[in-house]
Amino acid sequence: MTTFLHKYKTARHFIYELLHTPEIESKLERYVRLLIMFLIIASIISVILETVEEIEASFSAFLYFFEVVTVIIFSIEYILRVWSIVDDPLYSQPVIGRIKYIFSFMALVDFFAVFPFYLPSIISVDLRFLRGLRLFRLFRIFKMGRYSASLNMISRVVSSKKHDIAVTLVVLSIVLIIASSLMYFIEHDAQPNAFPSIPATLWWGIATLTTVGYGDVYPITAAGKICASLIAILGIGLFALPSGILVTGFIDEMHSQKSKQTCPHCGKEIE
């Protein structure tokens, strides 16, 4: 017990290490995190299953009980998080630091994930859909070791290429609008119900360019089929371009991580 206190100076610091830091240093820490992660996933599944009529009819009592349990645990976790955050150098001032933390994105998500439960049921507005915010809590999964590094790396790559991706999306939109307008003029007379207007034809255009092809709308005239074929082939390019762009980003990232390499024999930096 002494060693324990020795390691984590105070109880608050212990809670801080338990809930906030990305590193997992003890078995207890691992179990607490896995439990919270499990409860988040279970509560999301329960919200999803509630929409299935048969399940809602048979298990509503159990689902409500589970909801109460998770909300209580999440509430305690939220309070402990706010209390212990001052051990983080970024939020070190007892009052201002905590207020700053409360209005951070992840803390707001934590708050609105439990808040609707406490509202008196008299309030006519149904805020239960806010429970959907629990989904964002899943991002906590990335606060663990290697996954955290992976997510950072991927988002750094995507964000470094955001201008190229935006240009691709604009070119895609232009191609889409041109193709759909053309298709509307070609197919409107043959299938006035399937292609009633340009906005409706855009739906066909997206399904074709992205190669989803539900099959609810498709051309039947020869000219329409030729036009659709060209769009579908362009769709291939639409997949190749973002691949090419992201690959360059990943390679850039790979080089910038390597280039700070040092020789293990003499300790000097290479390249």
Add this chain to the structure above:
Amino acid sequence: MTTFLHKYKTARHFIYELLHTPEIESKLERYVRLLIMFLIIASIISVILETVEEIEASFSAFLYFFEVVTVIIFSIEYILRVWSIVDDPLYSQPVIGRIKYIFSFMALVDFFAVFPFYLPSIISVDLRFLRGLRLFRLFRIFKMGRYSASLNMISRVVSSKKHDIAVTLVVLSIVLIIASSLMYFIEHDAQPNAFPSIPATLWWGIATLTTVGYGDVYPITAAGKICASLIAILGIGLFALPSGILVTGFIDEMHSQKSKQTCPHCGKEIE
């Protein structure tokens, strides 16, 4: 005001900077460009919405009013562009430079985007479809800072690989024609309506190779399904090849931007 005139020597030069250069140097410039971009997008949306019967029925007066406003603004913009272009060193001669500019691609697009509006309605030919040219005006969006660089880079990459892409397309066409001819011979007797001729079967072939798969035509015989399976698997390669080709192009581009490489023997710059 003096500083203002000081900076842009003449009013014409001020208009030139406002409408023609890719760099955005003042707040006014930013607002004017965003306004024009907003009007282009809004006028495209209005042309698209006009094809929806219910909207045309209820809002035709508003749509017409909006059309008049945008056409007037676009016309003024067009006149100012032609007037101020002589500040560009490429078009510096007052008469010849302006004529040269008028017949450039983007200026023709600007012209035909407003021109049909001024034709007396007596003219029987409906040239309103020329308004579709406004879509091309969207490319102006790329005349702004970083996006301009991105578009240039992407089109440089695609164009550097145009021979490889052409070869891929020819190989694709050959595979497509062979597969469709084979499929016609296999399925024609079982489904004379779905596979009536080779050209009609090409439609099936494209939908399968590009993995769109609308589901309006598909084989029902065992031989036909085996043949279709092979085509669908080849379709995977069809996506992998252009990816590979474009990736090489992007990497080439990346290297040529980074490495003003120097020769290790004499220390001079290469390429």
Add this chain to the structure above:
Amino acid sequence: MTTFLHKYKTARHFIYELLHTPEIESKLERYVRLLIMFLIIASIISVILETVEEIEASFSAFLYFFEVVTVIIFSIEYILRVWSIVDDPLYSQPVIGRIKYIFSFMALVDFFAVFPFYLPSIISVDLRFLRGLRLFRLFRIFKMGRYSASLNMISRVVSSKKHDIAVTLVVLSIVLIIASSLMYFIEHDAQPNAFPSIPATLWWGIATLTTVGYGDVYPITAAGKICASLIAILGIGLFALPSGILVTGFIDEMHSQKSKQTCPHCGKEIE
């Protein structure tokens, strides 16, 4: 014959070389391996064909005969494998080595691929589905020369990127659940049969994100179509991300095979 014995010291060593080593050194070895590979493929095809009613009705006697033959050959092969494994330095102890081998994954697969056949037919549990395990025996195909190197390389690359792939899958799941929940709220009232609950909508979400698009479920309201369009476009990114991640893995692998790099300062080898 003397040279023969000279080369493979003992008969057991000869069997070991024949069945266990990846290198193919003699014509006999090649033929034995091709025969076993052929029998594995043929027995899988026969298990598959048994499920076709017409074939089962007409050829059941032949299929049973073929089953008996392959099971006998596979049993002999299994016994010889267990007997000869002690020539492998990893399993050199006669008893413990063989037991260790018997409980290795591939040996268990070999065992359960023939075992159900020997069970007296009185046993009510039908264990014939275990024959499906023969599929895993196909991996033996990779125990031959170059293919072995290819499979190793590919699995090394995939496994080196497993954290990045896991993160992509989690992000995909979050996008999927958010999209499906949204879609459920949008389309539930318009199509209560197609979108009866969130779990049922997840099926639509997967078909759209992966661009399969069977066409059994699709949105019909305008809001639903806009939402589906965004998901379909996100689906493109879903294909580009794993491509980018795997490409980096392949490039890494390529470099690490090529460059036993040396430090330019001290001349010693790195990594």
Add this chain to the structure above:
Amino acid sequence: MTTFLHKYKTARHFIYELLHTPEIESKLERYVRLLIMFLIIASIISVILETVEEIEASFSAFLYFFEVVTVIIFSIEYILRVWSIVDDPLYSQPVIGRIKYIFSFMALVDFFAVFPFYLPSIISVDLRFLRGLRLFRLFRIFKMGRYSASLNMISRVVSSKKHDIAVTLVVLSIVLIIASSLMYFIEHDAQPNAFPSIPATLWWGIATLTTVGYGDVYPITAAGKICASLIAILGIGLFALPSGILVTGFIDEMHSQKSKQTCPHCGKEIE
């Protein structure tokens, strides 16, 4: 005329240069090649159009006339090719060289593309389908300058990765058979018509793994939908793997082309 003869020593050498070499050195050469290419494409289109009943009914006389003209030109071209081939150092012996050439792949294609036409119509076997071989003549398009280099490069890359691609295809097959067998056991009872046997379920498996998704067969049970979802997500990997493999091939190719670089200042080789 003297210069002309001077350049091409003999008439045979002139024909050789005209028909066989990849380089296009004169305007005449360009026109002859473009004419032949045009005739090949036109004759393929006419063979395809013949299968359309309405066209066959109205234009059969014209199509037959066109067929006669192209067959005559192709026959003359074939004879000239065989005659002039001896100017190629590889086929220099007058008799043996020509026989060797006649049995080369491209010459056989040329032969069977015209041969059926000369058969007396009494022969009951309809060999007209051999005209489909004309498709392969399209590969001649690649015998021109830059396209030739592109095709060579692409086929070198694909062939350098053939072991990796084969392994991917085998892994794909194993995944496909496992998924289809599982799906058969899950869905057979619910949809005995859609999933009657494992071979029939393989058709569903391919349509899902390749993301074609015609929509003729899809699971309706919850377990079937979960299984199909996993397959569809694996399908993404199926696209990412070949992309990754081919990209490495293209990069390898790029490096091996560059690595013979010399410094333009001192003339020494770099890297």
